[in-house]
Amino acid sequence: MLDDADRRILRQLQADPAASAAQIAERASLTQATCWRRIEKMQEEGVIRGSHAVINWHALGYSVEVSLRITLDKSQPRAFEDFAAEARKIPEVLEIQTFLGQVDVRLGLIARDMDHYQDLYRTRILTLPHISDLDALMHIARIKYDETVPL
Structure with a gap:
């Protein structure tokens, strides 16, 4: 189950997929370590399936x-x-x-x-x-x- 912090992280990832973990953490009002752990957990659970380049x-x-x-x-x-x-x-x-x-x-x-x-x-x-x-x-x-x- 996702909580508000996870949703903030996901909103930031959708808005700027190229952002670093530090940038996402700052924008989501989390520490970098906490943010990174949550991102890894969401990747393991399949919530985040990856990132890719969008080619025109x-x-x-x-x-x-x-x-x-x-x-x-x-x-x-x-x-x-x-x-x-x-x-x-x-x-x-x-x-x-x-x-x-x-x-x-x-x-x-x-x-x-x-x-x-x-x-x-x-x-x-x-x-x-x-x-x-x-x-x-x-x-x-x-x-x-x-x-x-x-x-």
Whole structure:
């Protein structure tokens, strides 16, 4: 169970992931040793799963983002496992989500341009196993994207 001090630490980590333990401790009104122990404990408990760099893929020359909604042939016993194993091998696939309902899987992928997307679609996506239906949604604008958690 998280207490107020843990929540203060987490708020500071979300606001500035690159901050040092000393900076987080000061901003959370804790000693550095206490702050560090609490951070380690939250890491061990899986509350904090890690930190990562957020890379702007637009700056790397990718300009197309697509969501693919996929229905799998569920008469195949390993449809989900086989599909996911092959989809993971495509570097341009940034996200794989599974659902309950009409759509089984959503792939989020990026491409440099429409020619690159068309090549990916024809040579990599359509060859994925067990697809029974596929719908492509071209992203136009991201209205909100936030990985912070209300604390």
